[in-house]
Amino acid sequence: MLPTPDTSHVAYERVYEPAEDSxxxxxTLSSTDQTIFLQTRFGDGYVPLVVEIGSGSGVVIAFVNAHAKVLFGSRNVLATAVDVNAYACKATDETAKKAASENTASHGMYLGASQGDLRTPLKDGSVDVLIFNPPYVPTPELPKQPGLADFPHPDKKPTFDDDSYMLSLSYAGGRDGMETTDRLINSLPQVLSKKGCAYILLCAQNKPEEVKERIRAFGEAWNVATVGTSGKKAGWERLQIIRIWIE
Incomplete structure (x- = not known):
């Protein structure tokens, strides 16, 4: 078992707290099957760029960066993150820095988190491994998509309404819980590199089999498979991780 990064510094009232999905x-990423896949795909001196979209506390990207040598067979890994929540970006940076300092023999190079909407800060064709734990809970509508002006100034304490809004961005997925995830999936042909792959979390109400069929419709080179599942039911949520890759 690889150690989980410490997130005790994170303000959970405005940043998603690591949970069963995290x-x-x-x-999944540290399982034998996936480490073999990653090491085979990105071996021979290749330096992969790993990006987590919607990093929240930073526990996932910090874990990947801290244990780069174990997951990829090399410390020559670049890791970064994107989150629409400025407080999540700050939390991610702190989590990643702390985890790297505790795993000095195995960590890769963490490049920092960028505030932005999904893939907007990313260059086309640049991402080798994309990780996304989306807002997957079905809700009547999505929260208003924020701009920088929608976040309180860093020197000002957020109000209760500010905190509620920021948390809603992390879980409210709209119709079938898929409105945000669909946007990200539709962008994969642009954002992934030629070696690119993506790990995306889904719940039962996201209709995973329909999601897989839409991905296969991208073309013959596109593959998708379930590579991780939760062994427990959390209410109606039964979680799975799908891996999308290009051959």
Whole structure:
């Protein structure tokens, strides 16, 4: 078992707290099947860029960066993150820095987190491994998509309404819980590199089999498979991780 990064510094009233979905991603990425896949795909001196979209506390990207040598067979790994929540970006940076300092023999190079909407800060064709734990809970509508002006100034304490809004961005997925995830999936042909792959978390109400069929419709080179599942039911949520890759 690889150690989980410490997130005790994170303000959970405005940043998503690591939960079963987060830990399923950690277990999946560090499983024997996935480390073999990653090491085979990105061996021979290749330096992969790993990006987590919607990093929240930073527990997932900090884990990947801290244990780069174990997951990829090399410390020559670049890791970064994107989150629409400025407080999540700050939390991610702190989590990643702390985890790297505790795993000095195995960590890669963490490049920092950028505030932005999904893939907007990313160059086309640049991402080798994309990780996404989306807002997957079905809700009547999505929260208003924020701009920088929608976040309180860093020197000002957020109000209760500010905190509620920021947390809603992390879980409210709109119709079938898929409105945000669909936007990200539709962008994969642009954002992934030629070696690119993506790990995306889904719940039962996201209709995972329909999601897989839409991905296969991208073309013959596109593949998708379930590579991780939760062993427990959390209400109606039964979670799975799908891996999308190009051959």
């Amino acid at each position: 830990f399923l991603l950690l277990d």
